[in-house]
Amino acid sequence: MQNVPYSHRISQVAPSAIREILKVTQDPTVISFAAGNPATESFPAGEFSAIIDRILRESPGSALQYGISEGYAPLRENLKSYLKSKYGIGRDFDDTIIVTGGQQGIEMTAKTLLNDGDTLVCEEPSFLGALNAFRSYDAVLKSAPVEKDGMDLERLEAILKEDKRVKLVYVIPTFQNPSGRVMSLEKRKGLLSLAEKYHFMILEDNPYYDLRYEGEPVPTIKNMDDKGYVVYCGSFSKVLAPGIRVGYVTAPDWMIAKLTVAKQLSDVHTNLLMQMTVDRYMREIGLDRHIEDILRINVRKRDLMLAALEENCHGFMDIERPFGGLFIWAVLPEGYDGTRLCRIAGSYKVAAVPGASFCVDDAKPYPAIRLNFSLPTAEQIEKGCALLGKACEAYRKEV
Amino acid sequence: MQNVPYSHRISQVAPSAIREILKVTQDPTVISFAAGNPATESFPAGEFSAIIDRILRESPGSALQYGISEGYAPLRENLKSYLKSKYGIGRDFDDTIIVTGGQQGIEMTAKTLLNDGDTLVCEEPSFLGALNAFRSYDAVLKSAPVEKDGMDLERLEAILKEDKRVKLVYVIPTFQNPSGRVMSLEKRKGLLSLAEKYHFMILEDNPYYDLRYEGEPVPTIKNMDDKGYVVYCGSFSKVLAPGIRVGYVTAPDWMIAKLTVAKQLSDVHTNLLMQMTVDRYMREIGLDRHIEDILRINVRKRDLMLAALEENCHGFMDIERPFGGLFIWAVLPEGYDGTRLCRIAGSYKVAAVPGASFCVDDAKPYPAIRLNFSLPTAEQIEKGCALLGKACEAYRKEV
Numbered sequence: 001m002q003n004v005p006y007s008h009r010i011s012q013v014a015p016s017a018i019r020e021i022l023k024v025t026q027d028p029t030v031i032s033f034a035a036g037n038p039a040t041e042s043f044p045a046g047e048f049s050a051i052i053d054r055i056l057r058e059s060p061g062s063a064l065q066y067g068i069s070e071g072y073a074p075l076r077e078n079l080k081s082y083l084k085s086k087y088g089i090g091r092d093f094d095d096t097i098i099v100t101g102g103q104q105g106i107e108m109t110a111k112t113l114l115n116d117g118d119t120l121v122c123e124e125p126s127f128l129g130a131l132n133a134f135r136s137y138d139a140v141l142k143s144a145p146v147e148k149d150g151m152d153l154e155r156l157e158a159i160l161k162e163d164k165r166v167k168l169v170y171v172i173p174t175f176q177n178p179s180g181r182v183m184s185l186e187k188r189k190g191l192l193s194l195a196e197k198y199h200f201m202i203l204e205d206n207p208y209y210d211l212r213y214e215g216e217p218v219p220t221i222k223n224m225d226d227k228g229y230v231v232y233c234g235s236f237s238k239v240l241a242p243g244i245r246v247g248y249v250t251a252p253d254w255m256i257a258k259l260t261v262a263k264q265l266s267d268v269h270t271n272l273l274m275q276m277t278v279d280r281y282m283r284e285i286g287l288d289r290h291i292e293d294i295l296r297i298n299v300r301k302r303d304l305m306l307a308a309l310e311e312n313c314h315g316f317m318d319i320e321r322p323f324g325g326l327f328i329w330a331v332l333p334e335g336y337d338g339t340r341l342c343r344i345a346g347s348y349k350v351a352a353v354p355g356a357s358f359c360v361d362d363a364k365p366y367p368a369i370r371l372n373f374s375l376p377t378a379e380q381i382e383k384g385c386a387l388l389g390k391a392c393e394a395y396r397k398e399v
Numbered sequence: 400m401q402n403v404p405y406s407h408r409i410s411q412v413a414p415s416a417i418r419e420i421l422k423v424t425q426d427p428t429v430i431s432f433a434a435g436n437p438a439t440e441s442f443p444a445g446e447f448s449a450i451i452d453r454i455l456r457e458s459p460g461s462a463l464q465y466g467i468s469e470g471y472a473p474l475r476e477n478l479k480s481y482l483k484s485k486y487g488i489g490r491d492f493d494d495t496i497i498v499t500g501g502q503q504g505i506e507m508t509a510k511t512l513l514n515d516g517d518t519l520v521c522e523e524p525s526f527l528g529a530l531n532a533f534r535s536y537d538a539v540l541k542s543a544p545v546e547k548d549g550m551d552l553e554r555l556e557a558i559l560k561e562d563k564r565v566k567l568v569y570v571i572p573t574f575q576n577p578s579g580r581v582m583s584l585e586k587r588k589g590l591l592s593l594a595e596k597y598h599f600m601i602l603e604d605n606p607y608y609d610l611r612y613e614g615e616p617v618p619t620i621k622n623m624d625d626k627g628y629v630v631y632c633g634s635f636s637k638v639l640a641p642g643i644r645v646g647y648v649t650a651p652d653w654m655i656a657k658l659t660v661a662k663q664l665s666d667v668h669t670n671l672l673m674q675m676t677v678d679r680y681m682r683e684i685g686l687d688r689h690i691e692d693i694l695r696i697n698v699r700k701r702d703l704m705l706a707a708l709e710e711n712c713h714g715f716m717d718i719e720r721p722f723g724g725l726f727i728w729a730v731l732p733e734g735y736d737g738t739r740l741c742r743i744a745g746s747y748k749v750a751a752v753p754g755a756s757f758c759v760d761d762a763k764p765y766p767a768i769r770l771n772f773s774l775p776t777a778e779q780i781e782k783g784c785a786l787l788g789k790a791c792e793a794y795r796k797e798v
Binding site: 036107114258271 | 404405406407408409412434435436437439440442444445447448451452455456459460461462463464465466498499500502503506510511512513514515517528531532535536636640641642643644657660661663664665666667668669670671672673
């Protein structure tokens, strides 16, 4: 049957500029800085294999049978102590559920809280996957700009004053995607105060926190959440491997109860063998040692890309030096558009993501692009930045 | 923050009688016939371990890195030929997407097609997990009874005549959950004709098809779908293992395109290591040999339970002999309620699921219970059926 009207919610999620760019990356001769992938060489494949072999010998039944929607109990307990002792996350009223990657935590939070027409405020720019999940529940999306020290709280409060239907504020306070910026401690406290004053929930998405290459850690918002306003999404994608699809949500227990219902409907439970593997990895090897390995790999690539951009694109783009995460945010001069630059870059066989893709209104020109430094090799970084330099040159001549 | 109004959609999914029953099964002294689990002893743990070890040695990068939302390309191709050659499923206009278990296929189909207030017609009784997924998208649920040869199509057509908003009809035509019944070939054709006449989509949920213990196979509805009215959900949960959470959807390509968008929002992609494992298992070992092993295990348990029920509950319940699947459907005499029987059974330390749990209106008494024979051991089957016999006796005295 053709011409079935899709649901309104799925029609909301229109193909965006990012798809066009990602098509460019299908060409194997294109160097891609468009990904959001961690460094492939950092994955602990050998340790995983040994752990999986033991699990399948020792408890084949429980590893391959149905599990409960809340997640594998030992991993949940393990994770709760880890979050508590390392980050001060989790009060008596909080609980933790295992999800199939951070994206599912975001999607289920939207499903659980948002009614059609409720307002969600995000940072601008922000993570496209989350924005599309919110769109798919017919939320009204509004945004406040990400300043150098994080979300513009004055703009947020102006929205809160005029719109009584703000139910959720979505932030990536640490090494924000795509900007790489970090929200200051003062603003984190300020956001929490606004939540108490205007009675909305905060969705703190925190996949990059451990990937800090310099500077002092800033506490998470969840760390300061004494009253249960924060739903916290974490992920093993950037500290172990994304292909395993294991993440978690820590939130007040009444919220976890509803997320468990949503989880049951979504996919019953997260892959059990992978949950058990993560649990054993944390207990027997520990994340900390592995995170050090990742940092060593990533900081080298970041510095290489910063140097190559400085060499090739200097004077055209304002290259921000990220203290952590996976991305470099490059701001174009007034009057230039990131989408146009990415198109030109594509013709030079290098791919980046236009800033507009991360905006609520993604059709509007936006003078920035996002560059990923964790996935490409050193050689690709150098070659790709040289090509990007040529694309900048070509764009400059065009305007 | 307390007292946040949840979304309407998640509030639709009320805790049901089944939860109360499942609580009973937490008690380790209770024998559970309440599960939907395959036989634990059938899982190919050794083969999985060997395959995973090879994958992680040969291609650690691609197994642990992000994958594409449509699924691992070799598995998709492999599966398409398998479905085509073995079941005649898949036309030129069809495509296949890998999902995180059959439940996700159902949930994403609902998300993609149903607007608030659209009508979904299901069989009564039907699979609770699917009904809750439909409820969570604010669909209006209507039902047509499952007769011995499948859904009552006269009742369905009466609904179609009076309700112009029927967009989707959900059926489990083969070894239906919970009734174990099989829709006749004639009714399968009839349902497809109604879809063409009244312009609705059919969601064919088919996790049990290969688990046939006797009788001749009946073609799937998708096998006869020349015009693209059928969304077909399959799963590896019952032919390999449910803990790995790998299933698939075969549907017209325009529908797969939208499901891919929904998949991207839900969990980005299905666990890649498990997709690769299933792919290699199918290519190197083959599902057919393994399915024979499962059939050997299951048919023995089915026959054991049928005999034990005959011995202990005869004259009270009408025990239907299922030709396949995982469940025995036991119908109580007029005036008796399955929910009450399950409560009494719980006090005798044996658990079953009341028929009402599988109904659109699950508060209404329903004179049947569902018994699972694949998970319990032979000893548990015999002991549990004896206890169930006592519960029947107690209930009979009560009325």
